Amino acid sequence: MSQPSDWVLRWQHLLPAGGRVLDVACGSGRHMVWLSQKGLVCTGIDRSAEALAAASRYGHAVQADIEGGPWPLIKNGLPQTFDVVLVTNYLWRPLFPVLLQSLAPGGILLYETFAQGNETVGKPSRPDFLLQTGELLQLCNGLRIVAFEDGFLPNPERFVQRIAAIKPNPQAADAGPAGRQPARYPLSLK
DSSP states (O other): OOOOOHHHHHTGGGSOTTOEEEEETOTTTHHHHHHHHTTOEEEEEESOHHHHHHHGGGSEEEEOOTTTSOOSOEETTEEOOEEEEEEESOOOGGGHHHHHHTEEEEEEEEEEEEBTTGGGTSSOOSGGGSBOTTHHHHHTTTSEEEEEEEEEETTTTEEEEEEEEEOOOTTSGGGSSTTSOOOOOOOOOO
16 A cells, blocks of 8 residues: 555644544545554545455445435535545545535645646546646635645656645634634644
């Protein structure tokens, strides 16, 4: 099983101890194994039963066609919420509102996938699977953006966009009256 994404590793200090994680398009669970070892409670969702057989060792595994069927993680008519929503190497634009609804107040979205330009170096190459310039920023309007990158990575060559963003929490200090200490989200340059 391959290592977690460098983006996830870079922002691991923002992950809440014992928090609940939703890993979307989790595959065989490369992030779930690492996150569960860190003490987080993982739910992975993917359409591949074969991949989920491996992922299920590290948390709750849900098989679903999230592009063609209904969202399977519904509670009381709304998407279940998680402290962390994690997506890597996957893009299905119609799902984005559900992903944002799946973030608990104060929850973190870690999202990394391919962007325009990738068609010049390999697959995916279809525009349906490549984020447009700044698209993640637009999709995350309303979240507090802690970090955003849009560029080229070597080894393997790929164009990506990635974001670390926090859903506002009306109960948090940064939403309170003037003079209260704002929430601090330490930056990482690693």
